[in-house]
Amino acid sequence: MVSIARKNLFQDLPRFIVAQAGIMFAVGLVTIQVGLLNGFTRSSTLLIENAEADIWIASKELQHLDLTLPLKYKILTQAKAVQGVERAEALIAQSTVWRYQTEQIAPIRIIGFDPKSQLFHPHPILEGNLEQINQPYSIFIDSLDLKQLDVQGVGNQSEIGSFKGKVVGLTKGIRSIVSSPYVFTSLPNAVAYLNSPIASPQKNPPVPAPLTENNLITFVLVKARPGEDIQGLKARLAKALPDTRILTQSELTELTQKHWQQSTGVGYILGLGAVVGIIVGTVVVGQILYSSVTDHLKEFGTMKAMGSSDWFIYRIILEQALWMAILGYLPGMGLCLSLGAWTMNVQAIQILIKPLTAAGVFLVTVTMCSGAAVFAIQKVTRLDAALVFKS
Amino acid sequence: MTLIHESHSDTAAPLRETAIQAHGIEMAYQVGDHAFKALKGIDLEIQTGDIELLMGPSGSGKTTLLSILGGILTPTAGEITLLGQKITGLSRRRLAKFRLQNIGFIFQGFNLFPALTAAENIEATLNLKGIRGRAAKKTALKLLKQVDLADKRHNLPRDLSGGQKQRVAIARALAGNPRLILADEPTAALDSQIGHTIMELLRRLAQEEGCTVLMVTHDPRIQDIADRVVYVEDGLIIPQQPANFSAPKPEVQYP
Incomplete structure (x- = not known):
């Protein structure tokens, strides 16, 4: 035709x-x-995408991923004891200050986790071995933030709070439009950075100590046993941990995305x-x-x-x-x-x-x-x- | 029926069917506050296979009459029967279907699709009539051969002369074997020699295909090709050529 x-x-x-x-x-x-x-x-919600948890436990005041109050580390132990929990791990996600060589400062978001974690592992890794963050004051940053943080690359050093931060590795593409640059480190390093005095840099900072029950974390990530009913486990966790807010990973994703879409x-x-x-x-x-x-x-x-x-x-x-x-x-x-x-x-x-x-x-x-x-x-x-x- | 001038009439011919029968055709327009009557009661009968001319001065109503007889305009009064089918009172849709199946049109300005080649212009008309694919291509080529333009089948209208365009238009009008061809000033845009050739071609093809042809024209040089000439003046058929009828003077006298 x-x-x-x-x-x-x-x-x-x-x-x-x-x-x-x-x-x-x-x-x-x-x-x-x-x-x-x-x-x-x-x-x-890029950070959530790097986790493989079924459930996130946060403070009952949680508004979204980036706005919540800390939890005590002992919640992790309590969560592990709940029936149906296969694994539980702590995650710290809190803001602090990055000091440039020029003495200017900028906000950053410290992400503290166990590098041997099965429930949270930032990826993809561009350079370095994640286990290196177990070294005191060692950090991973994202390659996209190098310019913003005024760092050349792996081996460079800057200051977080009043402690040094040595870049030992780089991730690729873990950058949030709504958040400050992410700085990945171990849980003890994260606690040390977050507790460090802001006043002036310290030349010989103490070696970060392992976390104790009263240390503060942000989230507990929970993996359910295979075949476990997630809603049932959620209910049991809520009962066992009364001052917390329990959300599935998809609920936290939805809550956070909705917040940013609506509030902005x-x-x-x-x-x-x-x-x-x-x-x-x-x-x-x-x-x-x-x-x-x-x-x-x-x-x-x-x-x-x-x-x-x-x-x-x-x-x-x-x-x-x-x-x-x-x-x-x-x-x-x-x-x-x-x-x-x-x-x-x-x-x-x-x-x-x-x-x-x-x-x-x-x-x-x-x-x-x-x-x-x-x-x-x-x-x-x-x-x-x-x-x-x-x- | 008003027979004014018979060029090719054959009184001994056997009785033929009536192709066009019009009775009491009126057409009125409202122009501002005034009613204007373009046609004031036309009676007309045309036999199957005839070639008839509608002649008359500009504004006499010939084109309006042609449009009405072709089922394009609806008269304000009167009755029309085409090829045994009464068309007055038919719905717009049924009228369109009737035209598609029975009438071929030839226009003064050729009205070819400028983006389509000569063959495609004919194929598009065949497509319209439900003939598609290879059958349409074959028929289009056959029609172009009939008008001696097979070698120009891939040419766009802009690459054809006026005479060639009108030959394509004739081939298009014949596509789908219509029983009636209505033509509006088909030679007006052509020089006299080409105009005459086109008319001879139309006459030959119409006779071959058994078509009835009704043509509006100003051109007195083609009267000898027609079986009959009907004169229209002031919306009425008149018994003879009007005194004030001023047809364009032919540049070349036809033989």
């Missing part, structure tokens, strides 16, 4: 290219906004950008289709005069819209993927384009183009076939 739609579309190549640029812009805007929202949301209004802002993209795309496609139909009015009139059904002509316009959608979407999405990779490498800002996002944007593009075709279809519907007899 002769594709009048395709032929009409490619007949005027410069105009077609302008139209496709408009659609690409719309696709890009929608994809990047949604990708940024995805990236932002994911980034807010980021969902609204980025969503607004996506809507603007859709409007711009609809207007561009609508204009192009409308002017294409206007240009070919006589031909459409001729078809009507010859006895074509309205639907046959609508199909031509809709096919044209579909071609525009596909040919605008593909390069638009390609551009977004490249841009996403570039921003991740250069700025460490993740534009997360999930397969579902890509499929959703395609659907939006097709809907946008088909919606824009309505104006052109209306024009054809009103077209008087007798027009063909006017020279």
Whole structure:
């Protein structure tokens, strides 16, 4: 069958290219906004993604991952004693201060854990052996934070609170948009850093001591025994540890993501950008289709005069819209993927384009183009076939 | 029926079916506060296989009459029967289907799709009529051969001369074997020699295919090709060529 739609579309190549640029812009805007929202949301719970716990135990005041009060270390022992718990480990996640060589300071987030942990292990590791953090005042930082922390790489030293911090390894890509740079270390180091006096750096700091019952941690990560009912275990933990808040890993993820989306209004802002993209795309496609139909009015009139059904002509316009959608979407999405990779490498800002996002944007593009075709279809519907007899 | 001028009439011919039968056709428009009657009661009968011309001065109502007889415009009064089917009162959709199955159109401005090649223009019409794929390609080529343009099948309209465009338009009008061809000033955009050749071609093909042809024209040079000429003036059929009828003077006299 002769594709009048395709032929009409490619007949005027410069105009077609302008139209496709408009659609690409719309696709890009929608994809990047949604990708940024995805990236932002994911980034807010990146730390949770590095854990393989079934349940997180936190202070009962917990608001979200980054806002909670500490727990006593003895909670770990109590949790281990609860029936159905296969393993429990402590995790410290608290803020303190990074001192630059220039004596300026910046906030950081100390993440203290057992490097032999089975429930929390930052990954991927770019350089170094995680067990090295057992050495006093040894730390891992993320390669994306090197510039921000003014560190060249492994072997460099800086100060956290009033103690030194020697970089012994690097992670790759564990960076949160909503949090200060993560500094990974052992539990004793973390406690030492968090308890260190802020006043002035100490030249010979004491060797960090193992944790005791009264030391403060932030979370207890729990792994249930195989086949254990998680909700049942949650209930038993809540009963055994009355002053705590017990959440499954997915509940904590959801709580945290919801908090950041709602409290910052980021969902609204980025969503607004996506809507603007859709409007711009609809207007561009609508204009192009409308002017294409206007240009070919006589031909459409001729078809009507010859006895074509309205639907046959609508199909031509809709096919044209579909071609525009596909040919605008593909390069638009390609551009977004490249841009996403570039921003991740250069700025460490993740534009997360999930397969579902890509499929959703395609659907939006097709809907946008088909919606824009309505104006052109209306024009054809009103077209008087007798027009063909006017020279 | 008003028979004004018979060029090829054959009184001894056997009785033929009536292709077009129109009775009391009126067409009124409202222009501002004034009602304007473009057609004031037209009676017309055309036999199957005839080639008939509708002539008259500009604004006389010929094109309106052609549009009405083609089922494109609905008259404000009167009855039309085409090929034995009464079309007045048919729904828009059924009228469109009737046109698609029975009528081929030829226009003054050719009205070819500029983005489609000569063959594709015909194929698109065949597609419209439900003929697709290889069958459509084969038929389009056959029709182009009939109008002697097979070698131009891949040319876009912009690469064809006026005469070639009109030949493609004729081939397109013949696509799907219509029983009636309606043409609006088919030679107006062509020079006289090409115009005459086109008319000869149309006459030959119409006879081969057994089509009835009704044509609006200003061109007196093609009268000899027609079986009959009907003159229209002020929305009425008149018994003879109007005194003030000023057709364009031919640049070349047809033989």
